[in-house]
Amino acid sequence: MAEKRRPIHLAVAVSVSASLYAVSLAAVTGLQAAQNSQIDADHAPMVNAVAQLDAANNSLEARLGAAGTAFNVSASAFSAVADRVAKYEARLKVLAGTVATIQGSSISLPSSVALPRVSVSGSRPASKPTVHVTTTASGH
Amino acid sequence: MSAGIGADARVSRFERRAMGSPLRFALVGATDAEARRAWAIVDAEIEAAEEALSRYRETSDLTRANRAARREPGLAHWVEVDLRLRRALVAADRAGRRTDGRFDARVLADLERLGSVGVAQSATRTQEPADAAGIVDPRPSIDRHARWLWVDGRRPRVQLGTPVDLGGIGKGLALRWAWRRFHRATRPGIGAMLDAGGDVVVRGPSPDGGPWSIGIEDPRNEGEHVAVLAIEDGAVATSSVIVNRWRAPDGRLVHHLIDPATGEPGGLGLLAVTVAGPDPAWAEVWSKTLFLAGSAGIADAARSRGLAAWWVTVDGELSMTAAARMRTAWEPDPRRTRPPAPQVG
Numbered sequence: 131m132a133e134k135r136r137p138i139h140l141a142v143a144v145s146v147s148a149s150l151y152a153v154s155l156a157a158v159t160g161l162q163a164a165q166n167s168q169i170d171a172d173h174a175p176m177v178n179a180v181a182q183l184d185a186a187n188n189s190l191e192a193r194l195g196a197a198g199t200a201f202n203v204s205a206s207a208f209s210a211v212a213d214r215v216a217k218y219e220a221r222l223k224v225l226a227g228t229v230a231t232i233q234g235s236s237i238s239l240p241s242s243v244a245l246p247r248v249s250v251s252g253s254r255p256a257s258k259p260t261v262h263v264t265t266t267a268s269g270h
Numbered sequence: 271m272s273a274g275i276g277a278d279a280r281v282s283r284f285e286r287r288a289m290g291s292p293l294r295f296a297l298v299g300a301t302d303a304e305a306r307r308a309w310a311i312v313d314a315e316i317e318a319a320e321e322a323l324s325r326y327r328e329t330s331d332l333t334r335a336n337r338a339a340r341r342e343p344g345l346a347h348w349v350e351v352d353l354r355l356r357r358a359l360v361a362a363d364r365a366g367r368r369t370d371g372r373f374d375a376r377v378l379a380d381l382e383r384l385g386s387v388g389v390a391q392s393a394t395r396t397q398e399p400a401d402a403a404g405i406v407d408p409r410p411s412i413d414r415h416a417r418w419l420w421v422d423g424r425r426p427r428v429q430l431g432t433p434v435d436l437g438g439i440g441k442g443l444a445l446r447w448a449w450r451r452f453h454r455a456t457r458p459g460i461g462a463m464l465d466a467g468g469d470v471v472v473r474g475p476s477p478d479g480g481p482w483s484i485g486i487e488d489p490r491n492e493g494e495h496v497a498v499l500a501i502e503d504g505a506v507a508t509s510s511v512i513v514n515r516w517r518a519p520d521g522r523l524v525h526h527l528i529d530p531a532t533g534e535p536g537g538l539g540l541l542a543v544t545v546a547g548p549d550p551a552w553a554e555v556w557s558k559t560l561f562l563a564g565s566a567g568i569a570d571a572a573r574s575r576g577l578a579a580w581w582v583t584v585d586g587e588l589s590m591t592a593a594a595r596m597r598t599a600w601e602p603d604p605r606r607t608r609p610p611a612p613q614v615g
Contacts, residue, residue: 257600258495258498258600259483259498259500259599259600260478260483261483261484261485261495261498262296262463262476262477262478262482262483262484263294263296263463263465263470263472263482263483263484263485264468264484264485264486264487264495265468265469265470265484265485265486265487265506265507265508265544266467266468266486266487266508266510266512267468267487267489267508267509267510267511267512267513267514267542
C-alpha cells in the first residue's frame with residue numbers, strides 16, 4: 131500500500147513565510163520608531179522657540195496695555211497743564227501790560243533828584259572833637 | 271611809655287616801628303604791670319607775624335615760600351612755614367573768593383612789573399592821580415582762575431603756584447592776632463587802642479571815657495581830617511594812594527593798589543577809602559576792594575554789602591554809606607567843603 135504522503139513542506143513553507151513576515155514587520159517597526167524619535171528630536175527646538183515666542187507675545191501685549199494706560203494718564207495730565215499754561219499766558223499778558231505802563235511812567239521821571247541837604251548839627255558836635263588816633267595811608 | 275594822659279583814667283602808651291609803619295599801643299585804666307605785660311604780648315605777636323608774613327624781610331616765611339614759587343614758576347614746592355603764614359594764605363585765598371576776585375594776593379607780579387621792589391617807594395605825599403594815559407592794552411600777569419595755593423592739613427607747610435604779597439591783609443591779620451591775645455590776657459574794663467600805620471583797632475573806654483575818636487586823614491592836607499569817627503569796639507582800615515606811589519619804568523605815576531582784572535593801578539577817581547568793621551583784616555580787605563571799584567562803583571559796592579565806608583574822591587569830596595554815617599561823630603560843614611549839588615530835574 132502506498133503510504134499516503136503528508137504535506138509537511140506546505141506547513142514548513144507557511145511557517146517560514148510567517149517567520150519572514152514577522153521579522154520584516156519587526157524590522158520595519160523598529161525603523162519607523164527610530165525615524166519618529168529623530169523627527170521628534172528635530173522638532174524640539176522649534177517647539178521651544180514657538181513656546182518662547184508665545185510667552186514674549188503675551189508679555190508684549192501686557193506692556194502695550196500698561197503703556198496705553200500710562201498714555202491715557204499722561205494725556206489727562208497734559209490737558210490739565212495746557213489749561214494752566216493758557217491761564218499763565220493770560221496773566222503774562224496782563225503783566226506785560228503793567229510793565230509797559232510802568233516803563234512809560236519811568237521814562238517821564240528825571241534821571242536823578244536833587245534832595246535838600248539835611249543839617250545834622252543838632253546830633254553832632256559843631257566843633258571837632260579830640261582825635262585819639264588817625265587812620266591814614268599806610269606804606270604797605 | 272607815658273602815663274597820666276586824660277581826665278581821670280591812667281593812659282599808658284607804647285610805640286615802635288613794625289611792618290613799615292609806626293606801631294602805637296595805648297591802654298586806658300591799666301596798672302603799670304598790666305600795661306607792660308599787655309605790650310609784651312602785643313609786641314611779641316606783631317614781631318612773630320611780621321617774621322612770618324612780610325615780603326620785606328629776607329628771612330621771613332613768606333619770602334622763602336615766594337622764592338620756592340619763583341624757582342620754577344607754575345610748579346609748586348612744599349615749604350615748611352609758620353602756622354601764621356598758612357592761616358594768612360588761606361585767609362587771602364578766601365578773601366579773593368569773597369570779593370569776587372577784586373582782592374588777589376598774586377598782584378605781586380604786576381607790582382614788580384610796575385617797578386615796586388618790595389620796600390616803600392616814596393615818602394613824598396602827592397595828590398596827583400595815577401596816570402591813566404599811556405596804559406595800552408592792560409593785561410594782568412596772572413591767570414585769575416588758576417589755583418595758586420596748596421596747604422597741608424596735617425603739617426605746617428604750603429605750596430605757592432606763584433609769588434604773593436600779603437601787605438594789607440597781613441597787617442590786618444597781625445593786628446587781629448595781637449589783639450586777640452591781648453584781649454584774652456587782659457581784664458575787662460581796660461580800654462585799648464592798637465594802631466599800625468593807619469589800621470586801627472580799639473576797645474572802650476577811651477581816655478575821655480567814651481568811644482574812641484578816630485580821625486580820617488584828609489588825603490589832600492596832611493594832618494587835617496575829613497571826618498572823625500566814634501568807635502567803641504572794632505577796627506578801622508584805610509586804603510589810600512597818597513603815600514605809596516612811584517614812577518613806573520615807562521614813566522607813569524603808579525600806586526600800589528593793583529586791580530587784578532587789569533594788572534594796573536585801580537580806583538579811578540578815588541584818593542582814599544576807609545572801612546570800619548569788627549575785624550582789622552576784613553576791614554583792610556574791604557577798603558582795598560572798595561577802592562578798586564573806583565568813584566563810579568564804590569557807592570553801590572559798599573551799600574550792597576552793608577559796609578560802613580567813607581571815601582574821598584580826587585575832587586576832595588567825602589562820601590559815606592548809611593552805616594558809616596551812624597559812626598561819624600564829626601565832619602566839616604558841607605556848605606564850606608563841598609560844591610553845591612547840581613540841580614537835575
